[in-house]
Amino acid sequence: MKKKVGIIGFGFTGTMLASHLIDKSDFPFELIIVDKLENFNVGVAFKTYSNEHILNVVAGKMSAYKDDPSHFVKWLGETRWIEAEAIDIKDRFLSRNVYGKYIQSIWEKSENEAIVKNIKIKTFHDLVDSFDLEKDGSTTIFLKQGEIISVDYCIIATGNNSPLNLEIGNASFYRNENYFQNPWNKEVVENLRDDHPVLIIGNGLSMIDTLLGLLEKQYKGKIISISPNGNGLRFIPNIPNDSEYLELTNELDSEIDLLSVIKLLKKHFLKNSDSEITKRLIIDSLRPHAKRIWRGFNNRDKQIFLRYFKSIWNYLRHRVPLDVYRKINQLHDEKRLEIKSGKILDFIENDSFIEVKYFDKKNGKEETINVSRVINCTGPGADFMKYEENILKKAKEKGYLSQDDLKLGIKTNIENYRIINSFEANNLFTLGINLKGEIFESTAVAELRAQAEQCANEIVKCIQNDVTEKMLDYNSYLK
Template sequence: MAAVGDRSGRRIAIIGGGFSGSLLALHLLRRCRPEDRIYLVERNQNFGRGLAYTTGNPNHLLNVRAGNMSAFPDQPDHFVRWLQNLPADQRAGIGEPNTATLGASTFVPRRVYGNYIQELLGDKIWREGQGHNFFLLTDEAVALHRDGKGLSLELAVGRRYPVDHVVLAVGNFPPTASTPGYFGDPWSSTCFEGLAPDAPVLMLGTGLTFIDTVLSLQDRGHTGKIYALSRRGLLPRVHAAVPAPWQYELPPSGRNLVKLLREVRGIARIAESAGVGWRAAIDGLRPHTQRLWQEMSLPERARFLRHLRPWWDAHRHRAAPRVMARIEQAIGSGQVELLKGRIGDMARLDDTSLVTINLRGDNGRREVIVDRVIDCSGPRSDATRLDQKLIQHLLASGQVRPDPLRLGLDVDRHGNVIDAEGNATPDLHAIGPITKGTFWEIIAVPDLRIACAALAERLL
């Protein structure tokens, strides 16, 4: 296999051209020298979006206000200014045709944010003349080799690229495979194919993915019954109409989970009494969340995942008001029915499925007949089960290891990947959802932009 490229300047390869990888590439291009090279390896030529920002449905809104979605930590109003400079017809497509109403509190369609990231990266490459620094490799990375000369990244086509650093930005792991009557990927184009408008459906999970899937069904004219099953039946809370700022004078400690929970509840009650609401107390935790997670012992983190995670997700990852209004209307009309429990059995009957649900507590069992089951429980996280050639190669060769809680890969506090022997690797890094085991809060834009800026600064 032939190696390509010379060794002048810094060579950095980013594996994954979704949001995390593209944002990191953008921050690297802001800092690189003329002789540096940034390789973005992505099989899909539609880089910059990732799964979240690929949706074409204008009713799939960001779950964060525009004011918190700038790509740059040092320019917090960058995204809002970009929105306000859009042509009038594009602003109308957002639902806010007037520049005056398109502000920091707006929840915009996710596809618009994908356009934003693509445009920023495109400006760096073409308008600002940094095409000589940037190389989009539309291929799959399959192996990372180490020898006396250093690192070389091998692609499926057989080429090897000498590099100084590799960053794993593979995004969320793909969902489970589909089987007859069961659809593991709610974003698949085949998920709704052949589904009659009045057909009953069972959705697994009641989080943000469930909400998007309900909207997608309704926008297709679906009127049939939608059963929504989760262990606790928790829906994401709705964002307040107007955000209220809140700062912790004495930030809590994560060393004792019970004490932390008690303290956050107390602060939420104070916020409610002060008239700013519990949401402000939860949002005020954001600057401290990664620290709190890292202060927890491994058993405490496991306890959090086992007992508190659903409650945290429901309160922390909220939905836009007009989105939740539609969901509440669907629940009120009876189209959507929330069920608390777990699947006990599922049998395929011709073109339908008979699903037996063990209801939570002492509420017995419930049988429903549905045309299909759609898994909306979110992406998987166990790296050992990820069907991706590079990750499997790195695991097999001992260059990486899963984190102890199987939330992704094990990394240190700087994002350096930890190998099978427990050593941090200075030239192999990871960023984004794959690092949740170390950072926990590392999937939203406000956290990722800080991580990308910091990693770009270290690498260059």
């Protein structure tokens, strides 16, 4: 009997996991995939409502395969999605939707390979309501539309949650048709009015995507951003540079704590105080070591980092393409974009506008502005227990998984991607954003592609061991 492997969530991570499973397997199995149709095979990130949404990393560094760094660039040349121009394709920042086509092409190839290998693929365009872990290690998955599926191995590859609603006095406001909790929905930039400003809560990369979407729709009004760390543009242009800075990482000790990392960064920043480019390279040099650094911190270090240094890290790490950087600066210079530092206190609904009460950090007092709509760009929520409809919340309540100590994701053995629980027979795995509490940086293609391949290796090994064990039992029975 064929083993059944179930993948819940089929964006970039789920797709690459499935592709590696098919590629690495030398025996037939049944692959069951569950995800809603609208983002199937690409996820929210690579199927956006706007072609103005651009990758923040150059094409040459966006291969879906760690061991084939030019794979994406070669695909671009073969398919002619992008014609070569004066600048080399590998140094260009391309549309996320083009990248989505690339991921789809990988899956199409994997589907054909599955047919040759007699691997059956069954797809359910639905959402998972809940799941149960059985004593034999299998998982029973219950879908929203009533279907019940049993799999031998289950991988949770769910992506980012939508932003959490802020705690305000008038919580009923969140039912207002001019409030948008999910900034990645196309409705965010439809039916726009210029009579009052648009308010964006947050000042990060999702705010930039929203700004680009508003500009594409020819929005002529004012845009206001309010966030705790506002006051000016907090973005660094991403200028392609193949240089590396190795001095800092050569000094990283095997025993790492937050204070030593801060001292080391300060030392190298002062040493290169006259070079902004070198400062960027210093930060980039830490990214491959982020997992080791984060796991070297104790819980207190992690809490201090999240409270005091997370926004600084995000500012230094997250870059935007130079063209996008110039557009945002132009908006700011023209006074069409105003960035405030403050805390939202409440929203009051009126017939033709929304009254926003907030504490202005610069002025040190409560202020009020009137806006036409409110878009939540505070970033994905991490604590899944704060969401009403969430399979992870239901699974935790049943004891199938637990949160990490900081409530950023799921407690997981990062050596084999198995979710940590008390079940003796445990064939439940996870990867991607659910590992944030374990390794912190777990959202970029560079990390996700490695996780997908490693997790696939682990599952193929498990299936191979099971198949071998059953064959030995069968041969023993025949004797």
